[in-house]
Amino acid sequence: MSSPAPLTLEEKLKNLPTNPGCYLYKDKEGQIIYVGKAINLRNRVRSYFQKSANHTPKTRKLVANIVDMDWVLTDTELEALILECNLIKKHQPKYNVRLRDDKQYPYLMLTTSEPFPRVLITRRVKQGDGNKYFGPYTNGAAVRDSVDLIYRVFPLVTCKKEWTNKVEQKPCLYHHMGRCPEAPCAGLADKERYAQTVKDTEVFLQGRQDSLAKNLQAKMETAAENLEFERAAKLRDQLVAINTIVERQKVVSTTTGDQDVMAVVADETGAAVQMFFIRGGKLIGQEHFLLDGAEDGVGEATAEFLKRYYQDASFVPGEILLPTHVEETEIIESWLRQKRGAKVTLSVPERGEKKRLMELASANAEQALTQLRAVAAAEQSRIDGALLELATALGMPENSLHRIEAYDNSNVQGRHAVGGMVVFERGKPKKSEYRRFKIESLPDNTPNDFAMMFEVLTRRFAQMAEGNPKFTQQPSLIVVDGGKGQLSAAQDAMKQFGYDFPMIGLAKQYEQVFLPGAHEPIEFPRNAPALFLLQRVRDEVHRWAITYHRNVRGRAANMSILDEIPGIGPLRRKNLLKFFGSVAKMKKASAVELAKAPGMNAKLAQEVFDYLKGA
CATH class of the missing domain: 3.40.1440.10 (GIY-YIG endonuclease)
Structure with a gap:
């Protein structure tokens, strides 16, 4: 039926x-x-x-x-x-509307799920993992400086290992330098004192340095009165560092509440958002973000950025100042109130101090957008010059290189062989057009670059001939990673379907460009824009192929080791990998934690734990 x-x-x-x-x-x-x-x-x-x-x-x-x-x-x-x-x-x-490169924005993570929390830089927020996140930030260097400052001010564990306060080793050099005085690796940590340090760190990351300074001042005076002069000296050093930061912060509001100021400017190139973060009346920081897909103006960009930003934001203030009214004000306020656990107000300032703050933020946003326009124009001019130089060298008409496709393969001695295809349109990557191929024709895992290239191009053009919409776009130029052999294999694959697209091979050793039927390769000057463009295309397809190869190889390794454990069938294996993410993380888990995965029980979890411990 x-x-x-x-x-x-x-x-x-x-x-x-x-x-x-x-x-x-x-x-x-x-x-x-x-x-x-x-x-x-x-x-x-x-x-x-x-x-x-x-x-x-x-x-x-x-x-x-x-x-x-x-x-x-x-x-x-x-x-x-x-x-x-x-x-x-x-x-x-x-x-x-999308945050441009939002996956790249770093966060600071306070690992409160660990017995002895640390501060780490991460680019992924995992909801419900027990840790606390602060950000996002747009300046990676500033984030690294902040982490360095935090570890100098607060005596947290500085290494990347987790400790339980059981004696596992002698104190390391960081302990003797005074950078990790608690030393939980040697069982020396005072849990209550460490917990208080974690609380102080959290207050610092929230931008509440004033209250933290008052708390440290009181502790220092108490330590001095109790003749604990060494502890008082350490608290004094912390207090000096905190006060230095407080002095740099500008008082911008007579109110003592918390506010975020969001200014948005937009044009046909995109939109820029400037955020001011005000805590207790002081400007503690600022970030700017770039948006794509905001052609419909400031109103749409404001509403969409509100939702994108505060979805993962570590803190929601009581008031958010906006440049314009948004249609969904009430429902967004309700959503933010749910996240904050208290009332949140969205307001558009019309006069006074708040209006002045919005104007200052708008000026910064306009400057960011101006820089974006200048960078975009310069980048496109450079790319257009490289495309023209490349077309001329290949004997092709001016402005003919609309779509460049590049191909590369990856394998280890023929095993887990894969191919990758990337696309550049007008000299820029178009990631939605990237494709991957799992090589199927290699006998007995025998490595053969020419056969792999032939298979990948055969499958690409077969899909085009069949009218698969994912492969119907015609390439202006095909770039094959390799020399004459790979180029010849790719040519053979294309010709069997009756196509005749321009094709070149780029050999990495001498950066030579091979053309079909030509006796001598083209050699560009080392500083030629056309060569830089080809190298970028080649490096991107290499990255794309090798990443896929690692994923395939990693999945195969995960599958093979789990297949060896009695009682772990395909469904449990799938559930374990989905729950933990990898075998490496499973090896770090206890038997109790393994039992929490779907389909597991205490007996099976102990068997998996024992097996992985000995693996």
Whole structure:
């Protein structure tokens, strides 16, 4: 019995419910290109497709690319907002406002899930892991300086190992230098004193240095009165460092409350957001962020950035100053109140001190956007020059290199062999077009670069010939990582489908460019922009292929070691890897922790623990 045909977009529009929820628009390739939320899905979604709708250019372009949609129902609009944030973060849809390179923003993590917490730099926030996060920050160097300062001011564990305060080794050099006076590795730590240090560190990271300074002052005086002069001296040094930071902070408000000031400026190149962080009336820090997909102006950028930023922000103040009113004010305030555990107010200042702060932040945002425009213009000019130089050297027409595809393979003695394809459009990576191939034709794990390249290009052009929408774009130039042999194999693969796209090989040893049928390779000057562009393309496809190879090899290694444990079948193996992430993390887990994975019990967990301990 055949399954029923899937509903068309028109049929789905007719069957939309009136409940709150999220809707997901998809393009012809099935990619999610936009995620939105609504208190009434039917009314909101249908409004996109009304002929009389007065859409912005961005929305018109979005609607023109919608060929399918899904929706997820929720009980309330607040639940829809939370789900929308999570879906956008997961799928990074093309037409939603996005934090540019938001995955790269560093956070400071206070590892409060450990017996003796530390401060680490991380780029991933894991909800519910028991740790506390502060950020995000846009300046990686400043974050590293902050960590160094924290370890100089607060006597926390400085190494990367976890300790239980059991005697495991002699105190290390950091202990003798006074940088890790507690030394839990040698069982010397006072747990209560260390816990207080962790609390002080958390107060410091929250920007509440005034209250921390008062607390340290009181402790220092008490220690001096008790004739604990060495402890008093250490507290004095901490106090001096804290007071130095406090003196640098500018008093900008007569109120003692906490505020975030958010200024947004936008144009066709994107949007810039300037954040001022005010704690207790003092400006303790500032960050600026760049947004993509904000062509519809400041209002959209403000609302979307609010949701993107505070989804993972470590702290939500009682008041957030905005440059303009947003339509979802009440529901966003409700969401932020839930995260903060207290009232949060979104306000647009019109006069006085708050207005002055907004103007100052706006000036900084405008400067950031101006720099963005200048950098973007200079970068594109440099890339255009490199493309022109490359086209000329290859005997191709000017402005003909719209799409460059590059291919590389990765393996270890023929095992876990994979291929990678990357795409550059107008000289810039287009990651949505990257593709991966698992090599299937190597006999007996025998390494053969030419055969691997032939298979990858054969499969690429076979998909193109069959009309697979993921492979229908025609390349302006194909770059093969390798010399004459790899280039010849790629040529053979292409010609069997009747295609004749320009193709070159780039040999790494001497950075020579090989053309099909040419007797001599092209050698660019070492400082030629065209060579830099080719190297960037080659390095990117190499990175892409080798990353995939490591993933495949790592999964195979994980599978093989778990397959050897009695009682661990495919489902338990899958659950263990999903729960812990890797075998390396499983090896660090106790039997009790292993038993928490789905499908495990105490007996099996002990067997896994014993096996991995001896592995």
